[in-house]
């Protein structure tokens with residue numbers, strides 16, 4: 321059945337969130353299917369117009385995630401669900417199949433247009449690209465009505481060639497054309513001029529929405545996008561907290577708040593009177609902070625304290641002069657209220673006497689759909705916390721719920737017991753008991769430089785998967801001595817990074833659980849790499865790799881080009 325193409329409102333700016341696709345390409349940010357679903361649900365609550373849910377052909381995991389997001393979040397009242405596909409039939413077919421359950425499916429297909437990409441990466445001529453691009457857009461169009469096309473590395477492409485490609489793909493049925501600054505090279509004035517040039521030189525441009533996509537290599541992505549909006553772009557491709565390839569993508573929260581706080585400045589560029597109060601985006605700004613924390617916790621990508629909008633210091637005033645000014649009149653040093661991004665929506669909601677029903681209802685209101693087993697475990701934790709902490713806030717509840725939901729398919733090794741002894745006259749010593757995937761209970765102990773180091777050494781003695789801890793952070797969820805501590809860690813194994821997160825009032829327990837979660841991701845990752853069908857294919861066919869294959873994938877940097885293209889990594 322042919323699915324309706326969504327009515328696009330271009331008198332405002334469409335927000336296309338690519339946290340689950342480009343954002344997930346950040347080293348170490350990989351998410352499992354349930355975590356992707358949790359984020360997708362929150363993105364829908366945030367009010368994004370389009371969710372780019374993944375790259376279905378890239379891996380079976382990506383395919384499943386896109387399919388499940390299409391099924392559960394891509395409803396009639398939900399956002400457009402988009403899947404990425406290179407300009408090849410097999411990619412487009414995989415995207416179409418994964419997107420099938422979505423009410424509003426979109427295929428986003430791309431091919432590079434810059435000479436440097438054509439010569440060294442694609443080994444194709446301009447004439448070939450000029451043929452492939454419209455052909456693949458038409459092919460995508462045979463599956464869905466809503467087709468987005470991106471000329472990759474547009475920022476470094478010859479504009480005249482770009483105009484020709486765009487005209488042809490629009491004739492072939494593209495509904496959105498997206499202009500990526502793939503390597504984050506352009507400056508705001510240049511990027512604005514590029515969009516203006518496209519508007520003026522592509523004859524059929526009025527039939528499509530102009531979108532922009534950009535990386536932050538020079539820290540200019542958000543500025544570039546705002547300049548693009550002034551010149552006619554009406555869709556912004558961005559990620560929560562600006563995560564993504566290399567230096568990341570343009571940050572959703574920065575774009576949305578710039579368009580909100582400075583709406584009087586931007587209104588005329590969208591044909592509105594400057595004083596218009598109609599929102600420029602569909603985003604519910606009060607969901608921004610919560611979404612930012614969710615993405616940070618699940619990806620393990622920490623937010624720098626001075627990060628605009630969502631950093632811990634973004635609304636903190638340190639100097640006496642600033643504090644004095646803010647006390648006298650808030651706007652002396654504040655251009656937006658913390659409440660606008662949901663920072664102050666930290667209500668005290670439940671207490672010791674609250675029942676299971678009230679607990680479950682509040683979790684549902686916060687957007688957590690827990691299974692019966694998860695809910696039972698979460699409720700026990702809530703009761704335990706309520707014994708230690710008088711006032712339980714939404715953030716405490718979120719910490720518990722996230723902890724319980726992230727564990728679902730990560731249960732390889734389980735921490736059964738952890739105990740430490742430390743102090744200024746003691747050698748930090750830890751004892752742990754871990755249940756292995758085969759159900760065996762193993763106990764070991766170790767001495768470390770501190771209690772966390774001792775715990776990690778003891779766990780390593782049991783689990784025995786080589787790894788290097790590269791990041792460890794602990795943050796309190798709320799103020800007060802009884803607050804829950806959230807621990808986020810990242811560890812490295814070979815060329816890959818894995819993150820783990822856990823929350824507990826005891827930060828040693830949280831540290832141990834976060835480490836177990838990261839180790840379990842590593843363990844699952846090794847299993848998947850060993851089972852991946854393309855991995856087997858690589859062993860048989862790829863002479864460039866010396867036919868090596870065992871439990872681990874051949875040691876290639878990701879996305880290395882392979883001479884015959886059959887290795888287990890995707891050649892982009």
Ligand code: KIV
Nearest residue numbers: 430470472473500502
């Ligand atoms: O950065 C880029 O060019 C991309 C495209 C696939 C849009 O991510």
Ligand code: ZN
Nearest residue numbers: 342502533565
């Ligand atoms: Zn990108």
